[in-house]
Amino acid sequence: MNKNIAYGIIGLGYVLIGIFTWTFKYFIIQLDDIKATLFGILFIIYGSFRVYRAIKGYRNDQK
Template sequence: MNKNIAYGIIGFGYLLIGIFTWRFKYFIKELDDTQALLFGILFIIYGSFRIYRAIKAYKNGEK
């Protein structure tokens, strides 16, 4: 498997964790609304960044 594809999958995992945290207000322990919103957005942004970098590297042919 190309490492860029693996990085994209990991980024997608972070994106899902962010959505889960934001929606269900739980990450290792119960979170209040503000904490869930902040952690969720943080994970979503980081996951999106990882996916973007993986796609960019894949298109440039980097290994």
């Protein structure tokens, strides 16, 4: 398994955690609306960045 594929899967996990946190307003403890939104957006942005870097690294390895 290519390490970039694993990094992409981890990035998707972060995106899913962000969606879960934003939707259910829960991350280890119950969060209020503002904190849940901020944490959710933060996780989604970081996960998207990880997926982007994984795709970029995978394409560079294929060349």
